[in-house]
Amino acid sequence: MNGLMLVARREISTQIRTKAFLISLAITAVLVGALAFAPKFFDGPDEYTLGTVNSQQLPLEAAAPDAKFEWRSFPDEQAATKAVLDGDVEAVLVDGTKVITDGEIDSQLGVLMQSIHRETKLGAAGVRVEPLQMESVGADTRYEAARTGIAVVLVLVLFMLIIGQVMMVAMGVVEEKGSRIVEILLSAVRPWQLLGGKIIGLGVLGLINLATILVVGLGASFASGFAADFPPGMVGIVAGVLLWFILGYAFFATLAAALSSLVSRQEEVGNVMSPLTMLIMASYFVAFYATNDPTGTVATIVSFIPPFSSMVMPVRMAATEVPMWQVGISVGLMALAVAGTLAFGAKVYERAVLRTGARVKLGEVLRAR
Amino acid sequence: MLEISELRKRFAGGPDSPEGKLALDGISFAVRPGEMFGFVGANGAGKTTTMRIVMGVLKADSGSVSWQGRPLTYTDRQKFGYMPEERGLYQKMRAGEQIEYFGRLHGLSQSAAKQAADDLLQRLGLTERRNSSVESLSLGNQQRVQLAVALVHEPEVLILDEPFSGLDPIAVDALATVLQERCRGGVPVIFSSHQLELVERLCDSVGIVSAGRMVASGTVEDLRAAESRTLRVVVREALPGWADGLPGEVSVTGDRHVLLTTHGDDQEILRRAVKAGRVEHFGVQQPSLTEIFKEAVA
Numbered sequence: 001m002n003g004l005m006l007v008a009r010r011e012i013s014t015q016i017r018t019k020a021f022l023i024s025l026a027i028t029a030v031l032v033g034a035l036a037f038a039p040k041f042f043d044g045p046d047e048y049t050l051g052t053v054n055s056q057q058l059p060l061e062a063a064a065p066d067a068k069f070e071w072r073s074f075p076d077e078q079a080a081t082k083a084v085l086d087g088d089v090e091a092v093l094v095d096g097t098k099v100i101t102d103g104e105i106d107s108q109l110g111v112l113m114q115s116i117h118r119e120t121k122l123g124a125a126g127v128r129v130e131p132l133q134m135e136s137v138g139a140d141t142r143y144e145a146a147r148t149g150i151a152v153v154l155v156l157v158l159f160m161l162i163i164g165q166v167m168m169v170a171m172g173v174v175e176e177k178g179s180r181i182v183e184i185l186l187s188a189v190r191p192w193q194l195l196g197g198k199i200i201g202l203g204v205l206g207l208i209n210l211a212t213i214l215v216v217g218l219g220a221s222f223a224s225g226f227a228a229d230f231p232p233g234m235v236g237i238v239a240g241v242l243l244w245f246i247l248g249y250a251f252f253a254t255l256a257a258a259l260s261s262l263v264s265r266q267e268e269v270g271n272v273m274s275p276l277t278m279l280i281m282a283s284y285f286v287a288f289y290a291t292n293d294p295t296g297t298v299a300t301i302v303s304f305i306p307p308f309s310s311m312v313m314p315v316r317m318a319a320t321e322v323p324m325w326q327v328g329i330s331v332g333l334m335a336l337a338v339a340g341t342l343a344f345g346a347k348v349y350e351r352a353v354l355r356t357g358a359r360v361k362l363g364e365v366l367r368a369r
Numbered sequence: 370m371l372e373i374s375e376l377r378k379r380f381a382g383g384p385d386s387p388e389g390k391l392a393l394d395g396i397s398f399a400v401r402p403g404e405m406f407g408f409v410g411a412n413g414a415g416k417t418t419t420m421r422i423v424m425g426v427l428k429a430d431s432g433s434v435s436w437q438g439r440p441l442t443y444t445d446r447q448k449f450g451y452m453p454e455e456r457g458l459y460q461k462m463r464a465g466e467q468i469e470y471f472g473r474l475h476g477l478s479q480s481a482a483k484q485a486a487d488d489l490l491q492r493l494g495l496t497e498r499r500n501s502s503v504e505s506l507s508l509g510n511q512q513r514v515q516l517a518v519a520l521v522h523e524p525e526v527l528i529l530d531e532p533f534s535g536l537d538p539i540a541v542d543a544l545a546t547v548l549q550e551r552c553r554g555g556v557p558v559i560f561s562s563h564q565l566e567l568v569e570r571l572c573d574s575v576g577i578v579s580a581g582r583m584v585a586s587g588t589v590e591d592l593r594a595a596e597s598r599t600l601r602v603v604v605r606e607a608l609p610g611w612a613d614g615l616p617g618e619v620s621v622t623g624d625r626h627v628l629l630t631t632h633g634d635d636q637e638i639l640r641r642a643v644k645a646g647r648v649e650h651f652g653v654q655q656p657s658l659t660e661i662f663k664e665a666v667a
């Protein structure tokens with residue numbers, strides 16, 4: 001146990017001191033923070049500048065509380081026309097009877113002005129119109145946009161972190177094998193300690209990354225007001241992401257260590273890892289597809305199949321409400337897969353890591369006593 | 370006592386040599402506590418393979434290694450110090466930290482590991498390079514770090530594959546002193562080397578391997594005794610024919626007569642030489658380890 005922890009600690013302390021780690025952490029933090037502010041820029045509240053000539057301002061705020069209206073008054077229609085053509089105002093109400101604009105009026109604004117105008121006139125005539133009651137009988141779609149947004153960001157973050165950390169595991173294994181330091185390491189610790197320590201250490205670094213992303217993302221969302229759109233159960237989504245990262249990372253990292261222990265040179269890592277990187281990419285694509293259609297049959301089925309579930313399920317959990325039993329079964333299956341991979345990976349690693357030189361064939365390793 | 374008995378190892382051959390390569394052909398020897406054992410042999414003789422099997426890096430096809438009368442286990446090996454033939458260190462890690470790390474992996478506490486690392490760095494003349502990354506060190510200094518890594522946890526047994534190669538004379542002496550100290554502390558030390566004078570100077574006993582077999586082993590004195598001794602006599606200003614009837618060969622350069630013989634009555638030869646002229650040299654030539662080696666592997 002002691003050896004395991006020592007190995008893990010070395011991984012953490014070596015990586016955490018490198019510039020590359022700190023820089024990439026800073027960059028992701030800035031990107032995620034910026035992302036939380038993005039909706040404000042692209043999708044901020046509507047703002048209109050309107051004018052009046054010899055008219056009352058229309059009480060538009062009452063009907064559109066999210067929008068902002070600024071009113072100016074002009075002495076005559078000529079001045080108003082000039083202001084419209086200069087683009088200083090979007091529309092001017094003249095004599096309470098007509099609206100002048102430059103080209104076609106913004107349709108939302110047009111409908112709004114028309115209906116408020118009608119309402120004021122009717123009110124003045126003593127007619128009261130009860131506003132229509134709106135009621136949804138379908139699923140709660142209030143948070144749909146926010147949920148999809150969160151899911152898209154999540155799938156990207158999970159994918160980048162998993163593939164990044166998994167490649168680090170592979171390169172670390174080959175570094176030790178290629179430099180033969182593994183010969184003296186294995187005279188001090190057991191293969192499973194060396195392998196486990198490396199996976200744990202780099203996993204903790206991944207978690208530090210993920211936690212930073214979550215903290216910065218959530219903090220920035222509260223700061224930007226985007227958090228108001230958060231669906232209920234955000235805590236569950238965040239906890240789910242952490243759990244799924246751990247499961248997915250454990251699965252892929254163990255396989256990466258097993259595969260990379262077959263080769264002795266860094267140049268061969270990409271080659272020997274290609275089936276695994278393809279598997280991770282495939283999980284990513286399915287998960288990305290699921291952000292679009294989180295309740296579809298494909299997404300639902302795949303969210304149970306390890307290792308795809310490790311990316312698809314967190315996406316579904318963010319994008320829609322997933323029943324707890326489904327999450328439970330999916331976690332259970334994935335945990336089983338991780339256990340199987342650990343047994344398999346440790347065996348391959350133990351048998352292959354001391355066989356330096358030419359690439360070791362996987363079949364040969366499995367057949368050996 | 371560390372006992373290696375009847376180790377056999379055949380490496381699987383490629384398509385060009387389907388029968389493979391027999392690297393070890395029943396090698397046996399034993400090293401007692403406090404004994405420094407020099408492991409010599411031509412390139413490809415099987416030294417590294419033997420050491421790797423002892424350290425568990427390779428599996429022997431047959432034969433056994435035992436320590437203190439029991440088959441060697443993983444836990445025993447954890448207390449061994451090993452310097453592999455192919456050096457390996459974390460290139461980006463600092464020298465001092467690396468030595469400490471290995472001390473900790475072998476079970477030392479944080480403070481004991483630091484203490485031991487500092488001590489070794491000082492002994493091996495690396496104190497100034499404590500915080501240098503390994504990759505920034507010269508080859509010889511990397512080698513010193515590698516040695517420190519093998520020594521840091523006060524091993525019960527030392528297995529060192531060519532520990533002296535690449536070291537300057539000062540470092541050779543420093544390492545020799547450290548090894549002799551450990552040895553006096555009761556640690557069996559096995560090291561392989563091609564520097565036979567060094568082996569002759571340091572080792573209590575020597576094993577000569579050839580083609581996977583131990584062809585000669587014992588103390589250097591024993592090995593010498595087994596060799597035929599050569600008597601060498603140099604006489605000046607002697608008359609030609611002074612050595613007629615004596616065994617051996619005489620060669621003459623100028624007025625220098627040199628008699629070499631491996632048998633005969635040395636006292637009789639001395640009397641004749643004194644009578645013949647001025648005796649400049651009279652002595653038994655000790656065969657060097659190099660000569661013994663060449664003889665043994667021939």
Ligand SMILES: Nc1ncnc2c1ncn2[C@@H]1O[C@H](COP(=O)(O)OP(=O)(O)OP(=O)(O)O)[C@@H](O)[C@H]1O
Binds near residue numbers: 380410411413414418
């Ligand atoms: N991994 C391997 N695969 C195939 N053959 C090997 C392997 N390792 C060693 N051999 C062969 O085993 C024999 C013994 O090699 P070994 O490395 O033990 O020699 P050595 O005595 O250490 O030589 P040197 O003085 O050159 O270090 C050699 O013929 C070598 O070619």
Ligand SMILES: [Mg+2]
Binds near residue numbers: 416417418454530
């Ligand atoms: Mg060798």
